[in-house]
Amino acid sequence: MALDKRFIGREYGPFTYTIGAEKLREFALAVGGARPGAGTPGEPPAHVSPLLYDARAAKAGPYFDLIAFPSFAVVFAVRPFSAAIADPELAVNMLMLVHGEQELEFLDVMRPGDVMTTTGRIENIFDKARMSFLVVSSESRNQTGKTVVKGTWTAVIRGG
Amino acid sequence: MPRTFQPGDTFTHVRECDRYRPIYYAGASGDYNPIHIDPEVGKEAGLGGAILQGLCTLGWAVEAVAVFVGDPGRIRRVRVRFSKPVRAEDVITFQGKVRSVQDGLLTAEISATNQRGEDVLKGAVVEAFIG
Numbered sequence: 001m002a003l004d005k006r007f008i009g010r011e012y013g014p015f016t017y018t019i020g021a022e023k024l025r026e027f028a029l030a031v032g033g034a035r036p037g038a039g040t041p042g043e044p045p046a047h048v049s050p051l052l053y054d055a056r057a058a059k060a061g062p063y064f065d066l067i068a069f070p071s072f073a074v075v076f077a078v079r080p081f082s083a084a085i086a087d088p089e090l091a092v093n094m095l096m097l098v099h100g101e102q103e104l105e106f107l108d109v110m111r112p113g114d115v116m117t118t119t120g121r122i123e124n125i126f127d128k129a130r131m132s133f134l135v136v137s138s139e140s141r142n143q144t145g146k147t148v149v150k151g152t153w154t155a156v157i158r159g160g
Numbered sequence: 161m162p163r164t165f166q167p168g169d170t171f172t173h174v175r176e177c178d179r180y181r182p183i184y185y186a187g188a189s190g191d192y193n194p195i196h197i198d199p200e201v202g203k204e205a206g207l208g209g210a211i212l213q214g215l216c217t218l219g220w221a222v223e224a225v226a227v228f229v230g231d232p233g234r235i236r237r238v239r240v241r242f243s244k245p246v247r248a249e250d251v252i253t254f255q256g257k258v259r260s261v262q263d264g265l266l267t268a269e270i271s272a273t274n275q276r277g278e279d280v281l282k283g284a285v286v287e288a289f290i291g
Contacts, residue, residue: 023188030188031219033175047173047223049232063233070226070235071219075189094193095205099214103239 003125003132003157007090012083012136013119017076021055021066021112028052028069068110073140073149077104080120081136081153092134092157100133100156108148115143123152132157163230165266165290169258173224177212179248185216211245217252217280221270224254225286229266236265237287244280251275256286264291 026041032052034042041053050057051067058066085092110116120138127133138151182196191213194201202210218240226232246252256268266288272281 027188030181030184031216031223033178033181034184035178035180036184036187047227049226052232062231067233069219069232070222071215071238074215078191095195095201099242101239101241102215102218103237104218105237106235109233 002127003090003092003134005125007087008122008125010084010087011119011121012080013117015076015079015083015118017079017116017118019068019072019076019110019112019114019116023075024066024068024072024110024112025053027072027075031069031071063109063111065111070106071104072110073104073106073151076116077118077138077140077149077151078153079118080138081151081155084120084122084134084136085155090134092155093159096158098156098158099154101152101154103152105150106148107150108142108146110142110148114148116140116148120151130159165229165258165261167258167260171224171228171256171268173220173227173254173256175220175223175252175254177246177248177250177252181216182210182212182248185213189213189215191215207245209247211247212250214240214242214246217242217246217272220252221254221272221281221284221286224256224270225266225268225288228256228268229288229290234288234290235286236289238285240270240284241282242280243282244274244278246274246280250280252280259285261290264289266290 029041032048118140124135134155140149199209270284
């Protein structure tokens with residue numbers, strides 16, 4: 001069943017998220033290919049930048065602290081997108097849903113202790129080739145009010 | 161001497177989706193959609209088993225450029241279309257090509273193909289500050 005276009009413009013949020021050092025490390029190493037175990041995010045593969053997991057190296061580096069791997073932003077910036085997908089009024093068939101497209105813009109680095117506030121809205125709903133497309137935008141600001149991450153999230157629901 | 165980047169420069173980054181990577185990524189990202197962690201649900205959804213989170217593949221495309229420019233903090237933008245699922249034991253080759261270098265901003269086009277030569281991403285573009 002096609003999604004109802006009258007939900008275009010619906011807003012979600014604000015959602016607040018505090019960035020923690022261990023979570024940054026865990027994410028960077030999971031993307032980077034480490035094998036986590038109980039009590040450890042795993043051994044960093046050689047290609048993973050120490051700026052992402054080694055606090056001492058990072059403090060001596062260009063950002064004076066650990067930084068997030070850029071796409072760590074999805075951990076909090078996804079909230080409006082997941083809220084839209086789970087919106088009972090929109091009634092998305094989760095089993096038929098795949099993530100179609102993604103754009104992320106990074107306007108600053110993210111460090112432990114940053115408090116991110118994310119808002120978002122449904123930008124578009126359309127049908128193409130027997131599939132429904134749901135496009136949600138997100139904007140995440142840090143504790144100083146600076147916009148740090150902008151996202152465009154596109155879900156494809158097969159079978160319309 | 162600082163490194164210089166030119167349009168036409170190329171780079172390659174290879175990543176294997178080891179068996180439990182979708183589960184590790186689920187733990188780190190919070191994306192526990194059953195199609196990523198339960199092969200039975202993946203089959204039911206017509207995906208032939210559990211598939212890797214597209215955002216992990218996006219992360220690898222970002223990583224390819226972060227390694228190339230030498231600093232993950234310089235990534236400015238990423239845009240991808242997910243064209244084919246990545247499954248356990250797939251090996252993804254990311255091939256990057258610098259399209260432009262302008263006002264301190266490097267723009268790279270990235271292809272991402274599995275071991276069968278199929279594109280798992282389409283239209284992937286990553287930008288990084290190099291100024």
